[in-house]
Amino acid sequence: MISSYRGYRAPEGMVSWALHRLAGLGVLFFLLLHIVDIFVIGYGPKAFNDLLFIYNAPLFRIGEIILVAGVYYHAANGVRIILIDFWSAAYRYERQLFYGVVATFLILFIPSAFFMVKGL
C-alpha cells in the first residue's frame, strides 16, 4: 500500500523566510571574500590581475551564477517584506506577493544566467 503522507508541511511563509536567510548569509560570505580580493588592488596591477585570473576558473563562474541568484531573490523578497511592513492591506496578499517575487526573480535571473553561461 502506498502512503499518501506528503511529509512535513512548512507553515505559510517559512520557505520564503528560509530562502531569504540562506541567500543573505551566502551573499554576506561572498562579500567578505570580495573585500579581501579588492584590497589586493593596493599591491599593484600584476598581483591584482593574477588574483582575478583565478575568478575566471569555471568553478568560480558557476559560483557567480549562484551568487547572482541569491542577490536577486534576497532583493525581491526584501521588497516584499517592506511592502508587508508598510502597506497596511498587504497582509492579505502575502502569498500573491510571493508569486510576484518568484516572477521578478525569474525575469531578472533567466537573462542574467543566459549572459553568464554564454560567457563561460
Add this chain to the structure above:
Amino acid sequence: MTVARIGRERPQGSNFELYSWYFFRISGLLLIFLVVHVIITHVVNDVSTINYNFIVRRWASPFWRANDWLMLTLALIHGLNGARIAVDDYVRSRGWRVFAYSVLWSAAIIFLIMGSIAIVTFNPAAAGAAALGR
C-alpha cells in the same frame, strides 16, 4: 482569509532592535542599487573583462569611489546585522554567543577598515611610480 503574520511587527519602544528593524529596510532599498552594480559588473560586462585598468578608470571618479564605499558600508552592516539575528536564533549557550558576537564585531571592524583603505587610498600613479623607482 487572514494569514498569520510571521514575526515582522515593528519592535516596541525606541530601542536598538527598532533602529535595526528600520535600518534593514532603508539600507535594503538603497542596496537595490547594488543589484544594478552586480548587473553591470557580472552580466553586462562579463567578469573576465574586469581587470586593474577597469578599476583605474572607475575609481578615477570620486563619484564611483563614494558609491562603492557607500555600498560597502551598507552591505556590510546590513549583512552582519542579519547574521546577528541568525546567531540569536541558533546560538543559545552564553559562551558560544560571546564567541559568535565577537566574530561578528571583529568582522565588521576589520572588513570596514580594509574596504575603506582600499577605496580611499587607491592611487595608481603612486603605485606606478613606486614600481618604477624600485
